Amino acid sequence: MLKDELGPYFGEFGGRFVPESLIAALDELDAAYNEAKNDPEFAAELAELHASYTGRPSIITEIPRFAEHAGGARIILKREDLNHTGSHKINNVLGQALLARRLGKTRLIAETGAGQHGVATATAAALFGMSCVVYMGEVDTERQALNVARMRLLGAEVIPVTAGSRTLKDAINEGLRDWVANVDDSHYLMGTVAGPHPFPVMVRDFHRVIGDEAREQVLKLTGALPDAVVACVGGGSNAMGIFHAFLDDADVALYGYEAAGEGHLTERHAATLTRGRPGVLHGARSYMLQDAEGQTIESHSISAGLDYPGVGPEHSWLKDIGRANYEPITDAEAMEALRLLSRTEGIIPAIESAHALAGAIKLGKELGPDSVILVNLSGRGDKDMETAAEYFDLIDSAEKAAAADKKASDKKAADEQNAPGEKA
Amino acid sequence: MSAVEEAIAQANRDRAGALIGYLPVGFPTVAESIEAAVALAENGVDVIELGLPYSDPVMDGPAIQKATQLALSNGFRLQDGFDAVAEITSRVSTPVVLMSYWNPIMQYGVDRFADELKAAGGAGIITPDLVSDEATEWIAASERTGLDRIFLAAPSSSDERLVRAVEASTGFVYAVSTMGITGARSDVDIAAKTLVARLRQAGSTSACVGLGISTAEQVREVLTYADGAIVGSVFVSALSSGGVDAVAKTAASLSTGTLA
Numbered sequence: 252m253l254k255d256e257l258g259p260y261f262g263e264f265g266g267r268f269v270p271e272s273l274i275a276a277l278d279e280l281d282a283a284y285n286e287a288k289n290d291p292e293f294a295a296e297l298a299e300l301h302a303s304y305t306g307r308p309s310i311i312t313e314i315p316r317f318a319e320h321a322g323g324a325r326i327i328l329k330r331e332d333l334n335h336t337g338s339h340k341i342n343n344v345l346g347q348a349l350l351a352r353r354l355g356k357t358r359l360i361a362e363t364g365a366g367q368h369g370v371a372t373a374t375a376a377a378l379f380g381m382s383c384v385v386y387m388g389e390v391d392t393e394r395q396a397l398n399v400a401r402m403r404l405l406g407a408e409v410i411p412v413t414a415g416s417r418t419l420k421d422a423i424n425e426g427l428r429d430w431v432a433n434v435d436d437s438h439y440l441m442g443t444v445a446g447p448h449p450f451p452v453m454v455r456d457f458h459r460v461i462g463d464e465a466r467e468q469v470l471k472l473t474g475a476l477p478d479a480v481v482a483c484v485g486g487g488s489n490a491m492g493i494f495h496a497f498l499d500d501a502d503v504a505l506y507g508y509e510a511a512g513e514g515h516l517t518e519r520h521a522a523t524l525t526r527g528r529p530g531v532l533h534g535a536r537s538y539m540l541q542d543a544e545g546q547t548i549e550s551h552s553i554s555a556g557l558d559y560p561g562v563g564p565e566h567s568w569l570k571d572i573g574r575a576n577y578e579p580i581t582d583a584e585a586m587e588a589l590r591l592l593s594r595t596e597g598i599i600p601a602i603e604s605a606h607a608l609a610g611a612i613k614l615g616k617e618l619g620p621d622s623v624i625l626v627n628l629s630g631r632g633d634k635d636m637e638t639a640a641e642y643f644d645l646i647d648s649a650e651k652a653a654a655a656d657k658k659a660s661d662k663k664a665a666d667e668q669n670a671p672g673e674k675a
Numbered sequence: 676m677s678a679v680e681e682a683i684a685q686a687n688r689d690r691a692g693a694l695i696g697y698l699p700v701g702f703p704t705v706a707e708s709i710e711a712a713v714a715l716a717e718n719g720v721d722v723i724e725l726g727l728p729y730s731d732p733v734m735d736g737p738a739i740q741k742a743t744q745l746a747l748s749n750g751f752r753l754q755d756g757f758d759a760v761a762e763i764t765s766r767v768s769t770p771v772v773l774m775s776y777w778n779p780i781m782q783y784g785v786d787r788f789a790d791e792l793k794a795a796g797g798a799g800i801i802t803p804d805l806v807s808d809e810a811t812e813w814i815a816a817s818e819r820t821g822l823d824r825i826f827l828a829a830p831s832s833s834d835e836r837l838v839r840a841v842e843a844s845t846g847f848v849y850a851v852s853t854m855g856i857t858g859a860r861s862d863v864d865i866a867a868k869t870l871v872a873r874l875r876q877a878g879s880t881s882a883c884v885g886l887g888i889s890t891a892e893q894v895r896e897v898l899t900y901a902d903g904a905i906v907g908s909v910f911v912s913a914l915s916s917g918g919v920d921a922v923a924k925t926a927a928s929l930s931t932g933t934l935a
Binding site: 269274427434532533534545 | 729730731732733734736740744747752753777778779780781782783803804805806808809826827828829830831832833836840851856
């Protein structure tokens with residue numbers, strides 16, 4: 252059974268390519284996770300948090316008006332955007348935070364791209380009374396300013412990372428460095444199915460609830476399994492979460508949509524599985540974007556959450572064994588799908604999730620009106636309003652000037668808030 | 676006994692122990708990094724550790740990150756690393772080991788990399804993000820070529836893992852002095868002393884301590900219990916601010932710490 256893979260390797264992918272200093276912490280985490288996994292109390296505690304805090308189970312929504320633009324296929328959304336904090340990220344964060352508490356850790360370290368994982372981690376830290384530091388590429392702190400403010404409001408310290416490409420990849424490097432130095436009291440709460448073992452398998456397991464619920468919900472609604480399950484793929488956590496329940500359903504096709512930025516044949520994309528080749532990045536062997544000498548190539552995407560030159564090892568494996576298909580979606584295609592869902596269904600998706608929607612439009616035309624496509628709507632678009640407003644030119648010039656003034660004064664206020672000595 | 680192990684043993688016979696000096700290739704230029712490495716050898720450094728710049732150096736602190744990023748943006752290529760090893764070893768007899776993150780070696784081809792390094796006169800490789808558990812291919816290549824494979828040992832490593840690190844390593848074991856990344860620190864962690872004692876129990880006869888060492892006094896202190904002291908960031912800072920002369924001066928000063 253494909254569902255039974257437990258790592259550390261998925262085929263030739265995965266493993267632990269990290270400094271020796273981290274091995275003990277990874278072993279400790281692995282042991283704690285395996286113990287918790289078989290502990291009914293842990294499962295009950297997590298389920299209770301999901302029921303009373305996350306808002307699980309998340310609903311499914313059929314979207315016929317959108318589907319008219321997708322060859323008339325039946326399209327059903329799994330609404331992870333309705334979770335507390337606005338995306339699927341909270342599933343994994345609550346699981347890992349519970350584990351961290353079991354291990355006696357009092358400080359959470361996280362990396363974030365779009366800010367969704369950082370917000371979710373800051374939320375869990377507030378809930379559990381832990382301290383929290385979030386590393387975020389400087390480029391991302393600018394394009395996701397609203398999420399930076401949310402994390403700070405929740406009591407987290409947000410550290411803009413100025414090294415390298417100043418995006419998610421460099422935020423992970425900085426998170427790992429912090430963990431190496433503070434492993435005694437800190438847990439590195441990795442936000443995706445990448446990184447050294449046990450992160451890929453553990454993060455996947457905490458997101459399995461997405462596919463487990465959706466499989467039952469679609470069966471109940473349509474009387475059958477869907478023909479295809481689709482999700483966007485950056486690191487790949489929401490995709491693994493929804494794919495997992497269907498891995499051994501041979502008749503269900505799995506599609507992951509990567510960010511092709513300005514086009515996967517240009518130099519500005521994040522289409523790791525389409526254009527990359529196997530290598531080692533952030534502790535695991537997997538597909539990655541790299542030059543001939545193994546230096547990581549910087550990725551590009553309008554979506555901060557998909558702007559990553561690596562991908563989780565289980566996806567690399569599913570690609571190589573032919574179980575899942577991975578296709579590129581450009582910035583323009585994703586933004587068009589974002590606007591279409593907003594206007595036809597009154598649901599504004601995250602730009603990340605809009606890549607999956609754009610993929611569903613193409614796939615629906617291919618599979619035809621008799622097909623049923625389940626789409627993981629992994630997050631909501633509130634955080635992306637500034638990007639969308641600029642992209643679609645939604646703000647009139649007078650309002651634009653006012654918004655610019657406001658942005659400047661917000662930045663000033665944020666800088667003041669961050670001034671040394673004023674931190675609590 | 677390998678050239679590296681012999682150099683460390685010799686330093687322990689003649690003095691309090693060995694000084695191992697790190698510099699990255701290509702910073703500020705390939706030519707200057709070669710001159711600076713030669714200057715290390717001429718001023719009391721027993722083993723040269725040449726770092727290969729890499730895009731995602733998770734074990735390195737700000738000083739070394741900044742230097743290696745500059746080398747990369749100046750167009751560093753792996754061939755520059757082999758050329759640097761060849762030129763340095765043609766000018767001084769001090770053994771030269773490379774420090775490289777794993778992906779560049781893996782992409783180049785582990786066997787091909789080992790052959791090129793051997794042909795250039797290199798003595799071995801320190802692999803900061805490759806633990807011996809994942810190193811089957813590299814261990815085979817090092818057996819075949821006689822290159823030293825230097826693995827890391829950390830204060831957090833279990834006794835079982837320390838035994839594994841000692842058994843897997845040749846030349847020396849790189850004992851990480853503190854739970855952290857590269858960079859000068861005001862005092863070297865007490866953890867280093869405990870770790871070296873544990874490495875001795877695990878059978879190590881060649882244990883060198885790195886991370887955070889920046890003064891002759893720290894070198895002296897480390898050599899009271901370890902076979903070698905590894906110094907990096909302070910040389911990078913010296914090269915950055917005062918060029919090759921400053922590196923020579925710093926090495927001469929730090930090597931006074933090796934005098935018994």
